[in-house]
Amino acid sequence: MKIKEWEGVALIIGSGDIGKSMSDYLSSIAPKMEVVACGRNVTCKNSIFLDLEDDKSFVSFENDLSLFKKPLRLVMNTSGFLHSDFIKPEKRLSHIKRSNIIKNFSINAIAPILIAKSIEKFIKPELPFLFASLSARVGSISDNRLGGRYSYRASKAAQNQFLKTLSIEWRRKFPLSIVSILHPGTCDTKLSKPFQSAVPKNKLFTPAQCSEYLMNILSCQTPSDSGKFIAWDGSEIEW
Numbered sequence: 001m002k003i004k005e006w007e008g009v010a011l012i013i014g015s016g017d018i019g020k021s022m023s024d025y026l027s028s029i030a031p032k033m034e035v036v037a038c039g040r041n042v043t044c045k046n047s048i049f050l051d052l053e054d055d056k057s058f059v060s061f062e063n064d065l066s067l068f069k070k071p072l073r074l075v076m077n078t079s080g081f082l083h084s085d086f087i088k089p090e091k092r093l094s095h096i097k098r099s100n101i102i103k104n105f106s107i108n109a110i111a112p113i114l115i116a117k118s119i120e121k122f123i124k125p126e127l128p129f130l131f132a133s134l135s136a137r138v139g140s141i142s143d144n145r146l147g148g149r150y151s152y153r154a155s156k157a158a159q160n161q162f163l164k165t166l167s168i169e170w171r172r173k174f175p176l177s178i179v180s181i182l183h184p185g186t187c188d189t190k191l192s193k194p195f196q197s198a199v200p201k202n203k204l205f206t207p208a209q210c211s212e213y214l215m216n217i218l219s220c221q222t223p224s225d226s227g228k229f230i231a232w233d234g235s236e237i238e239w
């Protein structure tokens with residue numbers, strides 16, 4: 001897909017380190033796209049407030065989208081949750097808590113499919129359209145060799161199933177659409193900070209590197225690739 005030549009609106013959802021960098025990168029390579037940052041802490045001029053855990057916020061998000069005159073062409077979800085001051089990823093079964101599971105599922109699994117539901121009415125079937133969402137390799141069940149991180153792993157696996165199912169429905173409704181489930185690699189962000197010690201320097205990417213790798217991959221996708229789970233280097237990840 002020639003994303004660089006596309007005209008219309010692109011939404012980058014999630015104002016974290018990869019999200020901000022992705023907005024900058026897309027704006028630089030696709031000058032005819034209006035890139036809009038969506039999230040809770042968006043500060044740039046062209047932005048929409050969206051709290052992914054609040055249904056009312058989704059309603060106002062849809063109202064804001066209805067005001068665009070240009071067609072919606074690309075939506076990338078870069079939001080995610082792994083830890084906070086109060087919630088840490090589980091190292092073992094005894095760390096499991098209902099609140100941790102719910103928080104991870106709320107952001108990593110439920111939010112991506114609610115985003116898809118909100119944007120669906122703005123997709124033009126006659127134009128190529130891309131919906132990409134950041135998952136994580138640890139959401140692969142067959143790749144799980146180390147254990148731990150129960151809630152994060154399970155919530156990303158659930159995201160993968162939601163979006164694979166979405167790709168099947170949208171293949172019928174929007175034959176020119178692509179749904180891509182992406183693993184960005186290990187990226188130097190707030191989310192990965194506490195877990196970077198075991199990562200070799202050359203495997204810890206900057207948000208700018210991740211943005212470039214992922215956008216290059218997306219530019220090579222065609223509708224027949226819709227529903228794939230793909231890593232930063234273009235390799236397909238097993239479910």
Ligand SMILES: NC(=O)c1ccc[n+]([C@@H]2O[C@H](COP(=O)([O-])OP(=O)(O)OC[C@H]3O[C@@H](n4cnc5c(N)ncnc54)[C@H](OP(=O)(O)O)[C@@H]3O)[C@@H](O)[C@H]2O)c1
Pocket residue numbers: 014015016017018019039040041050051052053078079080081107134135136137183184185186187188189190191192
């Ligand atoms: N970094 C890595 O090494 C790595 C590896 C594999 C996968 N990933 C995935 O890549 C994605 C991006 O992660 P990142 O590293 O850029 O992390 P990040 O800097 O922590 O960004 C995550 C963003 O999600 C947003 N978010 C969380 N809850 C939200 C809500 N209720 N409403 C709106 N936004 C919300 C956060 O917004 P606030 O700023 O408002 O809190 C935050 O900006 C995540 O899905 C992550 O799982 C990252």
